């Protein structure tokens with residue numbers, strides 16, 4: 153069975169992430185969407201909240217080979233623990249490339265059995281990031297088309313003081 157892991161902060165999940173999950177789930181028998189616990193930056197949403205937003209979004213589209221999990225520490229160790237062959241990452245623009253390339257090579261060194269597979273972003277989601285969603289929501293802007301409709305109000309609620 154081919155297991156793929158899609159790791160990220162998902163703070164919060166966007167339609168760009170959902171598109172990646174749909175495409176990656178078609179390539180693997182099992183896809184684990186893994187929420188990173190020890191992010192450098194302090195996330196806006198807790199790990200539980202980020203997992204819950206993913207769960208609601210994914211339940212809505214009904215992909216039956218996708219699981220949601222969280223992990224702490226080295227991705228290379230987590231991949232080995234889950235017996236996964238590949239990690240999936242998305243490339244939006246040149247700006248993603250350097251960081252992703254460095255991470256893929258570092259992970260390969262740490263765990264030579266692991267591959268990193270890159271999906272290019274769909275053109276309509278090239279500009280979309282969790283950071284942009286947080287900024288727009290914090291300033292009271294409309295995040296329609298940025299996050300799944302089913303979680304929109306929950307995301308907005310977070311930024312209402």
Ligand code: ADP
Nearest residue numbers: 159160161162163168169241242243273277280
């Ligand atoms: P991280 O904090 O690890 O960069 P993110 O949650 O921002 O994690 O993103 C996880 C992965 O999804 C990364 O590989 C990122 O490049 C990719 N990604 C994020 N947004 C998009 C998008 N709009 N289109 C395609 N891939 C994306």
